[in-house]
Amino acid sequence: MKLTVLGCYAATPRTFTNPTSQVLELNNELFLIDCGEGTQVELRRNKIKFSKLKHIFISHLHGDHFYGLVGLISTFTLLNREKELHVHGPKGIKEIVTLQLKFSKSWTGYPLYFHELSSREPEMILHNKKVTVETIPLKHRIYANGFLIREKPGARKLLINEVEKYDINVAYYRGIKKGKDAVLDDGTVIPNHKLTADPEPPESYAFCSDTAYNPKMLDQIKGVTGLYHESTFLEEHAYLAAPTGHSTAREAAAIARDASVSKLVLGHYSTRYDSILPFKQEAGEIFPNVDLADDGKIIEFS
Amino acid sequence: MKLTVLGCYAATPRTFTNPTSQVLELNNELFLIDCGEGTQVELRRNKIKFSKLKHIFISHLHGDHFYGLVGLISTFTLLNREKELHVHGPKGIKEIVTLQLKFSKSWTGYPLYFHELSSREPEMILHNKKVTVETIPLKHRIYANGFLIREKPGARKLLINEVEKYDINVAYYRGIKKGKDAVLDDGTVIPNHKLTADPEPPESYAFCSDTAYNPKMLDQIKGVTGLYHESTFLEEHAYLAAPTGHSTAREAAAIARDASVSKLVLGHYSTRYDSILPFKQEAGEIFPNVDLADDGKIIEFS
Numbered sequence: 001m002k003l004t005v006l007g008c009y010a011a012t013p014r015t016f017t018n019p020t021s022q023v024l025e026l027n028n029e030l031f032l033i034d035c036g037e038g039t040q041v042e043l044r045r046n047k048i049k050f051s052k053l054k055h056i057f058i059s060h061l062h063g064d065h066f067y068g069l070v071g072l073i074s075t076f077t078l079l080n081r082e083k084e085l086h087v088h089g090p091k092g093i094k095e096i097v098t099l100q101l102k103f104s105k106s107w108t109g110y111p112l113y114f115h116e117l118s119s120r121e122p123e124m125i126l127h128n129k130k131v132t133v134e135t136i137p138l139k140h141r142i143y144a145n146g147f148l149i150r151e152k153p154g155a156r157k158l159l160i161n162e163v164e165k166y167d168i169n170v171a172y173y174r175g176i177k178k179g180k181d182a183v184l185d186d187g188t189v190i191p192n193h194k195l196t197a198d199p200e201p202p203e204s205y206a207f208c209s210d211t212a213y214n215p216k217m218l219d220q221i222k223g224v225t226g227l228y229h230e231s232t233f234l235e236e237h238a239y240l241a242a243p244t245g246h247s248t249a250r251e252a253a254a255i256a257r258d259a260s261v262s263k264l265v266l267g268h269y270s271t272r273y274d275s276i277l278p279f280k281q282e283a284g285e286i287f288p289n290v291d292l293a294d295d296g297k298i299i300e301f302s
Numbered sequence: 303m304k305l306t307v308l309g310c311y312a313a314t315p316r317t318f319t320n321p322t323s324q325v326l327e328l329n330n331e332l333f334l335i336d337c338g339e340g341t342q343v344e345l346r347r348n349k350i351k352f353s354k355l356k357h358i359f360i361s362h363l364h365g366d367h368f369y370g371l372v373g374l375i376s377t378f379t380l381l382n383r384e385k386e387l388h389v390h391g392p393k394g395i396k397e398i399v400t401l402q403l404k405f406s407k408s409w410t411g412y413p414l415y416f417h418e419l420s421s422r423e424p425e426m427i428l429h430n431k432k433v434t435v436e437t438i439p440l441k442h443r444i445y446a447n448g449f450l451i452r453e454k455p456g457a458r459k460l461l462i463n464e465v466e467k468y469d470i471n472v473a474y475y476r477g478i479k480k481g482k483d484a485v486l487d488d489g490t491v492i493p494n495h496k497l498t499a500d501p502e503p504p505e506s507y508a509f510c511s512d513t514a515y516n517p518k519m520l521d522q523i524k525g526v527t528g529l530y531h532e533s534t535f536l537e538e539h540a541y542l543a544a545p546t547g548h549s550t551a552r553e554a555a556a557i558a559r560d561a562s563v564s565k566l567v568l569g570h571y572s573t574r575y576d577s578i579l580p581f582k583q584e585a586g587e588i589f590p591n592v593d594l595a596d597d598g599k600i601i602e603f604s
């Protein structure tokens with residue numbers, strides 16, 4: 001599991017900081033999460049292949065999280081994309097994009113599907129062979145969702161020395177990896193646990209931005225491998241956080257601690273701060289494994 | 303008169319090229335023409351003061367000419383702009399911007415006025431003390447206008463030695479600069495031409511992008527100081543120009559020659575070309591005074 005941060009600063013794109021967008025690679029699939037202005041250029045700069053993007057998740061309809069979407073969709077058309085594209089985001093995203101395509105008389109040359117969200121409860125929004133994606137309801141000024149992307153459990157690992165010892169036919173390997181016991185020609189049953197080892201534990205990633213401190217999400221994100229939680233403010237500006245629907249670094253760390261996640265990644269820093277290092281320090285007092293998102297940074301989780 | 307080119311490449315923003323946007327400074331006023339994705343960052347990079355922008359002109363509703371507009375408008379709000387902003391562009395621009403502001407529940411904190419265009423004939427769309435702005439109907443795949451920005455003629459220049467020789471009271475200077483004759487105390491009339499010299503000839507700028515070769519504009523842009531004319535293609539790709547509503551460098555030069563402009567600036571280059579130098583060469587064979595727009599370049603006209 002690998003996270004490429006394209007942009008992780010709040011509010012407005014500047015010369016050296018980009019608004020929110022990130023690419024999660026999980027189980028060889030790429031997922032684009034949020035798409036602030038300039039995302040298409042950051043995708044190029046970070047050498048992410050446009051054709052590998054099939055699903056885009058938009059957390060909410062503040063400009064710093066989606067103003068780059070219509071441009072990316074248009075560029076895909078100019079580049080003669082043929083593969084389908086799925087956009088998951090709040091109700092309204094379809095009207096916003098299609099209105100602009102209508103006026104430009106530039107409909108996409110590829111199938112474009114919108115999956116509009118309006119539920120206030122977690123929903124399963126994608127379920128394929130490799131991953132599942134659920135919404136995480138967030139607490140912001142407007143309707144907003146985070147996204148919980150989980151790798152599906154892999155097959156059990158075949159202990160090749162053991163299966164060969166029992167002279168088991170290759171045709172049964174697939175079933176054994178799925179957890180079946182083996183039955184030998186003489187009727188002896190070899191229990192699965194003697195032939196296989198546990199698979200790598202599936203990895204999971206929770207993206208939570210923008211949101212005020214919201215312990216309601218704890219059960220849902222319990223034990224995830226990676227949690228990206230916004231920290232727009234430091235505790236010294238806590239009085240700004242709740243009213244604007246944002247969190248402090250300390251609050252993000254409390255969520256990470258209480259959900260027993262493996263690693264916390266902070267981001268969505270207010271541009272009022274000259275340095276982002278104090279965010280790590282503040283969160284580190286509450287939760288040990290903290291990483292700071294930054295534009296262009298690649299974060300590994302295992 | 304000074305042109306700052308923020309972006310001048312066709313189609314889609316890339317790592318090192320920006321879509322169309324430029325700032326014309328004329329008579330101490332700044333005008334933003336077109337606003338492709340990333341324009342707000344290019345404005346910062348080129349140190350253009352946001353607060354000095356009062357009028358934005360959008361040529362047409364293809365994404366590479368306006369996808370950066372809503373972001374710029376939102377950023378002005380975040381920066382607590384108070385001054386009014388006027389957006390002049392094709393019918394539809396208001397709905398596109400306001401729909402996005404509605405979903406983000408982020409109305410502007412400053413007065414935002416839309417002046418929607420739909421005429422197929424030239425229109426006077428701005429007329430203040432310093433300049434006039436007219437639309438230039440263009441020939442493109444969708445409704446498109448160029449813009450003709452003209453400085454108003456300045457006051458006549460007072461020949462200070464002459465007025466002092468006749469001992470004319472300072473109170474009359476203003477009238478003399480406006481062209482009035484002076485009447486001395488003894489009734490003698492001193493004709494204005496003895497007291498003043500012609501003012502600097504007013505400068506003018508025509509922006510014509512995107513458009514196929516369109517000699518209909520010649521009368522309107524006759525003798526302008528600066529003509530920015532798109533040249534998406536070189537003559538070798540002329541077969542692509544007309545069907546897509548674009549021009550070649552040679553066609554742009556023919557317009558410059560036939561309109562007797564002072565200087566031609568080329569831009570809106572297709573990203574298929576590795577170098578833009580052949581555009582200058584091709585146009586130069588038809589019209590001598592050619593400059594190449596390029597991102598971040600400042601072009602002076604006098």
